[in-house]
Amino acid sequence: MPGTDSAKDPQLARWQRFRNSRNAALVSEHGWLTLTSFQWLEDRPSAVELAPGLWSTDGRAARLTAAAPEGLTLVETGEPVDGTVSAELADEESLMWVQYGGDDGRQVVVELAMRAGKYAMRTRDSQSPVFTGFDGVPTFDFRPDLVIEARFVPYPEPVDVPIGTANPLVDGIHRSVGELVFRLPGSEHEFRLQAEEEKLGALTVTFHDETNGESTDEWRKVSTAKPRPDGTVILDFNRAINYPSAFTPYGTCPMPVKNNSLDYRIEAGEKEPGLF
Numbered sequence: 001m002p003g004t005d006s007a008k009d010p011q012l013a014r015w016q017r018f019r020n021s022r023n024a025a026l027v028s029e030h031g032w033l034t035l036t037s038f039q040w041l042e043d044r045p046s047a048v049e050l051a052p053g054l055w056s057t058d059g060r061a062a063r064l065t066a067a068a069p070e071g072l073t074l075v076e077t078g079e080p081v082d083g084t085v086s087a088e089l090a091d092e093e094s095l096m097w098v099q100y101g102g103d104d105g106r107q108v109v110v111e112l113a114m115r116a117g118k119y120a121m122r123t124r125d126s127q128s129p130v131f132t133g134f135d136g137v138p139t140f141d142f143r144p145d146l147v148i149e150a151r152f153v154p155y156p157e158p159v160d161v162p163i164g165t166a167n168p169l170v171d172g173i174h175r176s177v178g179e180l181v182f183r184l185p186g187s188e189h190e191f192r193l194q195a196e197e198e199k200l201g202a203l204t205v206t207f208h209d210e211t212n213g214e215s216t217d218e219w220r221k222v223s224t225a226k227p228r229p230d231g232t233v234i235l236d237f238n239r240a241i242n243y244p245s246a247f248t249p250y251g252t253c254p255m256p257v258k259n260n261s262l263d264y265r266i267e268a269g270e271k272e273p274g275l276f
Helices: 008-027
Strands: 035-040 046-047 051-056 062-066 083-086 094-100 108-115 117-124 146-166 172-182 191-197 202-207 220-224 232-236
Touching: 051 094, 062 094, 083 094, 117 172, 146 191, 172 232, 220 232
Parallel strands: none
Antiparallel strands: 035 117, 046 051, 051 062, 062 083, 094 108, 108 117, 146 172, 146 232, 172 191, 191 202, 202 220
8 A cells, every 4th residue: 555644635545445345345255256166057967066966958947956965955045955946047147046065054155147148057155265365455556647537438329349258168248338538647649448338327448458467367447437417537547456257267257349458557456366
């Protein structure tokens, strides 16, 4: 942390509150730090790693067959799985479906997911060493010069751009709603990043920069508030965060669109956590 006294610097104090909230969110029960596997379901009942029962899909629904002594219960109701249960998801949906293990039968939650039109399951273990050993994401010191005013230039209509993801078997779509246009300290040219729209008109940009693979993960993201009436927003790179795939090899997080690469070192925000 920089030596500035946050009590005398409201901007720094707000960032420190943001960091505290971010680290608290990451240690939520059965959150991203607890992922221990990602497995595609087969078209015939099959055993999987790290979870009891036989798992399968017919393409439309996922099915799980287990006997009560195996200890699986439904997350939503706590009802034991004794026989066959099924669930249907739309693409990109997820469901915390069943749980097992530990003194309370809830140590591991199995997430059912539909990705790239196919069913997969992920185990989330609250005793994962990544989770139990977590003590916060490393960050750069606060950089007031990387709190940038940008101009949002909306597209006439959103544009769906095909992208890759952290899983090479899963493709994604970036729904670009426009571009954030801005300059960075010491750079002679203008930058433009394609943005996605989030809740209440907020914007998110996923980007590469020249620190990737050195001090930061392969890509990061940063969000802004809804643009002001004049189209301006505050783009605070101190709030650049890692995707879940920086913490686990079992994520399917979206990569940046091709043009969202900055020929600049964004030495602000979260660093590479180096957890696996």
